[in-house]
Amino acid sequence: MKKVFTIIVLWVAVVGSMTAAEPVKLLTYNIKGHGMTDSRLDDIAAVINAQTPDIVALQEVDNRTFIGIKHDYLSELAQATGMHSSFFALVGSYYGVGLLSKTEPLSVQTQSFDPSDTSKDKEARGFLIAEFEDFYFISTHYSLNADDRDTATAWAINFARKSDKTVFIAGDFNAQPTYRAMVTFKNNGFSILNNTSAYTFPADGPTSCIDMIISYCSELGQEYDVAETGVVTSVNGLTLSDVSDHLPVYVVIDPIEESGVNNATETREMRLVRTSGGFSLSSLQAESMVNLYAMDGTLVDSHWVDNGEEVCFPASCRNGLYLVQVKNGYQNSTFKYILNH
Template sequence: MNQRISSENRMIVEMKNLILCLLCLMVGLGLHASSAHGDSLRIMSYNVHNGIGMDGKVDYARIAHVISDVHPDVVALQELDSVTHRSPVNVLEEIAGVTGMNYVFGPAISYGGGKYGIGVMSKEKPLNVRNVSLPGKEEARTLLVVEFEKYIFLATHFSLTAADQIKSVEVILKEALSKEKPVFMAGDMNSVPSSLTQKNIRKYFKVLTDDRWITCNGECIDYIYGYKRKKGKFTVGRKGMIEDYVASDHCPVYVDVYYGK
């Protein structure tokens, strides 16, 4: 009886060792694959509707948890109040506080006694940040230019007006052309894949997400891009749209990109 129990214990130990070896092998292969492709980056874009859910509840933690579940390295966020009558707090600061990420706010307009605009959250602390004005007849828009050690991240929320969108593309191209590092862009572009705006953008930027995703009101208007005309290449790994229809009126999108080799 004792001999049989001892034999069973040995089998359990051997099985645990085999599982451990397999896990180590899988992790090693994953690290090798990432290294072979260059540096890796998980990018996310999310129009957070100022933290106001489709159930009418204001819940910044809910937005933060949607983001944290994706584990992004950098996130572009749109529709953020900063100390307004509608939201007497810095909404981006509230969300970042839950995620534990660094954050920068890009005010686009004065609104309700405070500011309204966009933001970027990141695991890595930015080296430099600039807020560049973009045209918008219905309201002024902005572009956040955020520099990190190995790449540049552009975050924006385009105007609803097609003419303003086209002018905004021209401003963005000047920014991208002036950079030596790989450039990525993300945001709510308020334009569908077949639009002239998107056709102009795609002359210079590769869409890293999927045009078939329905991100808001039955259309695809939220995107992540990689700038084509820089030294080095980038490849796309895993990508997805989070089908959360309660936390905001937009579904967030994300992509894993490998770059630098």
């Protein structure tokens, strides 16, 4: 009887681990690898470890010392964070994009893009594509040239559409959310997951959001909610502007349980996520109208928003309870929101 009991317990534990999906924390960080030193590498590891991410996209990985001697800094960073590492060299054999992950990828592939003849940015760009059980995670560093960004974006959209898994792309896009490449992504079914009102560059006084995590979910892909998102602005004992000229961005994604119905038009439950300045919405199936109402029914403000875009209350609003009404062609929800400046 004791042996039978042991077998049953082990079987339940294994099946549970295979079917119970857990939240995943994604992070992207341009580490300004030029002139890397051992001490700054230690600081980068401390920043990453403080966030306990599951997967990290890294840009400007430079496997050279300050005096130009080749040095495998990415492997040392992997050791310092207890993660697996992947590297895609785009300049020589030493400079490019990297990826860290707690779980070793099922496969890793790469795609590079040479600069166009008219581009002033002569650096090759590309994607480092890691496949995991339920999704692809892509690390990238986009060109400063808009046409070259368009080339990479077109390839990424085609890759995502052909994929049978959800695709996440994380990196330094060298473009703000309103720039052409990012608008093209959104017009082709991608969502920006992080709050783009939280700026990431430059680290010593951020004025723009160019570091982002975006996603595309096909009909066959696992759907995810955004449970939390943020920009890392402080780590104990460190001045982040001394570590890099970018701030790290993270998103916590939470798998949505399958309903057993494969229907692309099935209505999903949207979620409201509080941010430092207000709130954002996740799992929107289309651009949505957001109406803010006082409890006496007065319309306070209206916004058109997409996934991850922050909504802030007007400065004239007093602390108290408000109603947030969200509508699009597929969904209609109302949330209660307590404003406390």
